[in-house]
Amino acid sequence: xxxxxxxxxxxxxxxxxxxxxxxxxxxxxxxxxxxxxxxxxxxxxxxxxxxxxxxxxxxxxxxxxxxxxxxxxxxxxxxxxxxxxxxxxxxxxxxxxxxxxxxxxxxxxxxxxxxxxxxxxxxxxxxxxxxxxxxxxxxxxxxxxxxxxxxxxxxxxxxxxxxxxxxxxxxxxxxxxxxxxxxxxxxxxxxxxxxxxxxxxxxxxxxxxxxxxxxxxxxxxxxxxxxxxxxxxxxxxxxxxxxxxxxxxxxxxxxxxxxxxxxxxxxxxxxxxxxxxxxxxxxxxxxxxxxxxxxxxxxxxxxxxxxxxxxx
Ligand SMILES: Nc1ncnc2c1ncn2[C@@H]1O[C@H](COP(=O)(O)OP(=O)(O)OP(=O)(O)O)[C@@H](O)[C@H]1O
Numbered sequence: 001x002x003x004x005x006x007x008x009x010x011x012x013x014x015x016x017x018x019x020x021x022x023x024x025x026x027x028x029x030x031x032x033x034x035x036x037x038x039x040x041x042x043x044x045x046x047x048x049x050x051x052x053x054x055x056x057x058x059x060x061x062x063x064x065x066x067x068x069x070x071x072x073x074x075x076x077x078x079x080x081x082x083x084x085x086x087x088x089x090x091x092x093x094x095x096x097x098x099x100x101x102x103x104x105x106x107x108x109x110x111x112x113x114x115x116x117x118x119x120x121x122x123x124x125x126x127x128x129x130x131x132x133x134x135x136x137x138x139x140x141x142x143x144x145x146x147x148x149x150x151x152x153x154x155x156x157x158x159x160x161x162x163x164x165x166x167x168x169x170x171x172x173x174x175x176x177x178x179x180x181x182x183x184x185x186x187x188x189x190x191x192x193x194x195x196x197x198x199x200x201x202x203x204x205x206x207x208x209x210x211x212x213x214x215x216x217x218x219x220x221x222x223x224x225x226x227x228x229x230x231x232x233x234x235x236x237x238x239x240x241x242x243x244x245x246x247x248x249x250x251x252x253x254x255x256x257x258x259x260x261x262x263x264x265x266x267x268x269x270x271x272x273x274x275x276x277x278x279x280x281x282x283x284x285x286x287x288x289x290x291x292x293x294x295x296x297x298x299x300x301x302x303x304x305x306x307x308x309x310x311x312x
Pocket of ligand 1 (some may be wrong): 070
């Protein structure tokens with residue numbers, strides 16, 4: 001016998017992505033048709049999603065679903081009381097990059113798949129990362145990408161989507177002095193100009209940066225990029241969408257449970273695509289886990305994004 005449909009609290013960030021309210025309504029309508037009890041709470045400012053999620057208990061909800069981008073997922077995650085038997089975490093991908101959706105094989109435009117996943121999908125126990133005091137689900141890193149996240153023009157992002165990151169990346173790369181970062185991974189020191197500690201395999205969208213990363217494993221895969229300057233960044237920027245970044249000879253991907261990144265004091269650290277800390281940063285595996293709701297057809301640790309990519 002299949003389990004009863006979940007009682008769902010949807011935390012909606014109306015500023016995520018571009019004009020995606022209709023997509024949300026389509027998912028809500030399907031969830032109700034599947035028998036879910038659905039409550040929608042809309043955020044009004046940054047930090048609101050965290051506060052709303054913090055008030056949700058298992059007595060009222062089986063799942064708290066972040067409707068927005070990866071930043072909204074991050075806020076909901078940090079708000080959820082991550083106790084044994086607490087509400088599971090779900091996602092309705094309405095953001096710009098939707099890296100989590102790529103990771104679990106959820107197609108942002110497929111309202112039926114999303115609703116079925118939220119209503120009946122398996123919940124996978126996922127280990128979280130911790131950057132200083134902030135939890136993250138997908139990645140945390142320092143260097144040019146964190147400066148790009150910090151500086152990206154929000155109005156342009158609403159208008160042009162991911163292109164806004166490319167524009168900001170080029171702008172920043174020209175004026176950025178690429179300071180050396182020291183990365184201590186389980187006590188072993190490395191140097192680079194950019195470092196990203198990955199819990200998931202994807203980065204920036206459906207692009208693999210850390211092929212061995214696994215959300216379910218209590219482990220980080222640190223991607224260390226040593227090149228400085230615009231040409232180095234262009235090389236990385238072209239290799240990433242071609243799936244070749246981890247194969248570049250100078251790029252190192254190192255497994256570790258604990259990473260300390262030092263560099264210019266106060267430089268930004270991005271986590272799940274938002275600024276979550278400042279250097280120096282200690283990145284570890286959090287004590288808590290979260291039950292992450294995944295699509296029905298996807299099983300096992302090596303989730304494939306192909307289904308999502310075909311339909312996106
Ligand atoms: N009502 C709101 N008004 C303004 N900002 C908000 C509101 N609700 C949430 N936020 C903030 O919006 C930021 C961006 O949200 P989110 O990351 O979900 O969308 P996105 O940037 O479009 O997608 P992605 O992360 O996939 O690129 C988050 O940092 C979140 O704190």
